[in-house]
Amino acid sequence: MAISLASLRRGAAPVPPRLLVYGVAGVGKTSLAASAPDPVFLQTEDGLGTIDMPSFGLLRSYADVQDALDALYSGEHGFRTVVLDSLDWLEPLVWQRTAEINGWKDIEQPGYGKGYLAAQDVWRGFLDGMNLLRSDRGMGIILIAHCDIRRFDSPETEPYDRYVIKLQQRAAALVQEHVDAVLFANYRVSTVKTDVGFKKSVTRGVSGGDRLLHTTERPAFLAKNRFGLPDSMPLDWPALAAGIPFYTQQPAAPAAAGDA
Numbered sequence: 737m738a739i740s741l742a743s744l745r746r747g748a749a750p751v752p753p754r755l756l757v758y759g760v761a762g763v764g765k766t767s768l769a770a771s772a773p774d775p776v777f778l779q780t781e782d783g784l785g786t787i788d789m790p791s792f793g794l795l796r797s798y799a800d801v802q803d804a805l806d807a808l809y810s811g812e813h814g815f816r817t818v819v820l821d822s823l824d825w826l827e828p829l830v831w832q833r834t835a836e837i838n839g840w841k842d843i844e845q846p847g848y849g850k851g852y853l854a855a856q857d858v859w860r861g862f863l864d865g866m867n868l869l870r871s872d873r874g875m876g877i878i879l880i881a882h883c884d885i886r887r888f889d890s891p892e893t894e895p896y897d898r899y900v901i902k903l904q905q906r907a908a909a910l911v912q913e914h915v916d917a918v919l920f921a922n923y924r925v926s927t928v929k930t931d932v933g934f935k936k937s938v939t940r941g942v943s944g945g946d947r948l949l950h951t952t953e954r955p956a957f958l959a960k961n962r963f964g965l966p967d968s969m970p971l972d973w974p975a976l977a978a979g980i981p982f983y984t985q986q987p988a989a990p991a992a993a994g995d996a
Contacts, residue, residue: 750981752816752876753963754866756823756911758883758901759921763947764971766821768921769878771973773983774816778804780825783880790815798833798858801826805865809873816876818869823881823911824902830858852904859907863914876982879915888955899957917961920950921971947971 757765766783769775777784777791778801784791792804808818820826831843834855843851869875884902889895899920901908912918924946949972950957951965965979977983 750985752870752874752982753917753980754870754877754879754915756879756881756901756915756918757921757949758823758881758918759899760883760923763921763923765880765921766819768949768971768973768976769817769819769821769880772817772819772876772878772977774814775819775878776808776813776815776817778818778820780820780829781822783821795829798826798829798862801829801862802865805862805869808869808875809865816874817878818866818875819878819880820866821880823879826862827903827907830855830862830907834858852906855904856906856910859910863911867914877915879911883920883957896955898955901958912958912960917951917963917965918959919961919976920957920959922948922950922957924948949976 757768759765766785766787769777770784770787770789775789777789779791779794780801782794792800792807795801795804808815831851834840834851834857835842835845837858838846838851838854840846840851843855845851846854866877866879870877882902883899885897886900887895888898888900899922901911901918903911948968948970950959950968951961952967953959963979963981965976969975969979
């Protein structure tokens with residue numbers, strides 16, 4: 737294709753977002769995703785509980801996940817958001833599939849981290865499938881993950897602990913590259929220092945139950961976004977959607993998930 741100055745363009749129509757929401761157990765990650773427009777869930781864990789949402793049931797292998805993606809890509813439906821719940825329960829399925837492809841008994845067999853490096857190809861296949869739903873079917877993407885606390889070795893300061901996505905390091909980095917926002921969900925926590933006598937005190941963490949969604953990286957946690965969201969906001973879908981151009985600049989499509 738010949739390219740000329742006449743082909744230059746400015747701006748683009750908003751596209752569906754790719755969001756990764758991770759956080760502490762029970763904070764409301766799944767409920768947040770269930771509030772997105774016309775969602776369908778790909779469940780690698782039974783995280784829906786009593787939430788009544790369309791899903792393919794529990795997906796017990798990577799092949800099941802791929803079949804679900806294929807069905808959403810080729811079938812007629814009115815779903816506008818696909819939710820993967822959760823990435824860290826998908827990871828063992830990715831490892832199992834990688835071992836099958838390479839004829840290994842498990843992901844550790846090749847040693848020296850080679851198995852996890854090979855697993856990147858399977859992860860890319862999954863992310864490519866999600867991206868096709870976004871680009872060709874106009875679906876928003878929400879990936880849910882749990883969190884872990886790991887030591888961070890900073891080149892500028894002494895090492896410290898921080899919340900990170902509960903995935904093998906290579907996989908976590910790959911997923912982060914493929915999304916538009918990494919959002920950390922947690923309760924609002926403050927500390928109270930109590931004098932226990934003998935010139936000693938005890939510091940306790942207390943929470944009023946407020947749930948927050950953090951959108952910008954801090955020493956205590958990993959986060960990012962490409963939408964210019966506030967650093968922190970309530971863990972609430974309307975508040976989040978209000979900062980994402982696809983939802984604020986596009987007319988709402990009729991809800992048709994019930995017809996799928």
